[in-house]
Amino acid sequence: MVRLADLPEWEREHLLEKGREAPRFMSRPWVRGPELNKRRVAIVTTSGVHRRGDRAFSLVPDTDYRVIPGDTPADELVMSHISVNFDRTGFQQDVNVVFPIDRLKELVRDAVIASVADFHYAFMGAAWPPTRFGAKARELAGLLKRDRVDAVLLTPV
Amino acid sequence: MGALGHYLEEEGLATTQISLVREHTELIQPPRALWVPFMLGRPFGAPNDPEFQRKVLIAALRLLEVESGPVLQDFPKDAPATLETSDMEGFACPVNLSRPNPDSSGEMDMTQLLLDEVAQLLPWHDLAIKRLGRSTVGISGRSIEEAARYVTSHLGEPPPPSYDAGMSAAETLKRACDDLKAFYHEAAVAQPGNPTGDEIQKWFWKQTTAGRVFLDLRDICRKRADPGMQALGRSVLVPRGVER
Numbered sequence: 519m520v521r522l523a524d525l526p527e528w529e530r531e532h533l534l535e536k537g538r539e540a541p542r543f544m545s546r547p548w549v550r551g552p553e554l555n556k557r558r559v560a561i562v563t564t565s566g567v568h569r570r571g572d573r574a575f576s577l578v579p580d581t582d583y584r585v586i587p588g589d590t591p592a593d594e595l596v597m598s599h600i601s602v603n604f605d606r607t608g609f610q611q612d613v614n615v616v617f618p619i620d621r622l623k624e625l626v627r628d629a630v631i632a633s634v635a636d637f638h639y640a641f642m643g644a645a646w647p648p649t650r651f652g653a654k655a656r657e658l659a660g661l662l663k664r665d666r667v668d669a670v671l672l673t674p675v
Numbered sequence: 676m677g678a679l680g681h682y683l684e685e686e687g688l689a690t691t692q693i694s695l696v697r698e699h700t701e702l703i704q705p706p707r708a709l710w711v712p713f714m715l716g717r718p719f720g721a722p723n724d725p726e727f728q729r730k731v732l733i734a735a736l737r738l739l740e741v742e743s744g745p746v747l748q749d750f751p752k753d754a755p756a757t758l759e760t761s762d763m764e765g766f767a768c769p770v771n772l773s774r775p776n777p778d779s780s781g782e783m784d785m786t787q788l789l790l791d792e793v794a795q796l797l798p799w800h801d802l803a804i805k806r807l808g809r810s811t812v813g814i815s816g817r818s819i820e821e822a823a824r825y826v827t828s829h830l831g832e833p834p835p836p837s838y839d840a841g842m843s844a845a846e847t848l849k850r851a852c853d854d855l856k857a858f859y860h861e862a863a864v865a866q867p868g869n870p871t872g873d874e875i876q877k878w879f880w881k882q883t884t885a886g887r888v889f890l891d892l893r894d895i896c897r898k899r900a901d902p903g904m905q906a907l908g909r910s911v912l913v914p915r916g917v918e919r
Contacts, residue, residue: 608721
């Protein structure tokens with residue numbers, strides 16, 4: 519369970535240190551949209567997941583992203599996040615514990631959401647501070663809109 | 676993660692996110708976030724538990740229907756795996772792995788010991804592929820035996836070059852290491868006893884030749900002149916808190 523108070527001191531200190539560098543935004547953007555059952559959803563993850571044949575993420579953290587087509591089979595997904603400080607055994611057993619693509623498709627079947635995007639996107643979240651992702655996030659926004667996405671599910675690792 | 680939400684929302688896209696570290700999310704204040712009390716690496720709680728994953732997913736998506744924000748909501752349940760009592764008191768791999776004696780040294784010895792260990796785990800890894808229908812091994816582009824040989828070749832002098840013209844030796848070493856670890860983890864998951872992620876980690880670092888090779892490699896990389904290798908040794912090969 520991840521509560522900072524429950525973590526070993528070295529891990530708690532590391533995460534607190536990262537927190538001290540976290541950005542404080544002055545604005546509070548808020549986008550409204552249709553009801554959930556009319557939404558088209560895309561996943562954007564910072565887990566460093568990508569297709570097996572794609573370039574792995576660099577050892578020097580950058581803000582590049584990889585594209586994951588919605589019809590990518592689970593057995594094509596691998597992870598090249600550089601951090602060794604999180605559990606990978608869950609992802610190794612089931613992609614959906616990190617990248618819930620099958621769960622999203624089930625929600626379409628059950629009419630909880632309207633549709634799933636044709637394309638999803640993966641960053642490798644080791645780049646810090648996260649303000650470094652600004653330019654690429656704005657680039658992604660254009661791509662997501664072209665895919666008619668109106669709800670983005672952001673998933674870390 | 677929270678910053679991505681902020682930027683996408685500024686561009687006119689509604690976002691909702693999973694938060695694993697509540698303290699970071701409180702500082703960044705993204706538009707919508709669901710904090711989950713799960714271990715790092717498992718934002719949807721538990722592998723192979725579609726019902727639980729669905730509950731987490733729907734809770735995150737429902738935040739899109741909240742009238743105003745920013746909103747940071749807590750998911751009320753722990754992941755099922757953390758509530759289970761493991762079937763065994765600490766995972767001990769039933770395969771007789773031949774971890775070397777502390778005074779063993781020399782590249783050839785470690786290479787052979789590692790290859791022997793890999794060979795002993797191969798049947799379990801084959802079973803894992805059958806059960807899981809997939810494997811996450813493969814980012815190095817090498818067979819598992821080639822990856823093992825490449826990893827131990829970095830224990831000696833001079834360090835070997837990259838096997839890929841487009842990548843540094845540090846990059847190829849990291850990928851070979853990732854493949855080895857994934858291979859061990861997947862082989863362990865296939866064995867009886869339903870070991871937890873924590874148990875597999877303890878087994879890997881305390882009981883296997885591969886774990887010892889990684890620890891040796893960490894110390895060697897820290898002393899290399901190559902900054903990439905130094906970075907590997909500092910923080911990218913062995914998790915914080917793992918010692919011999």
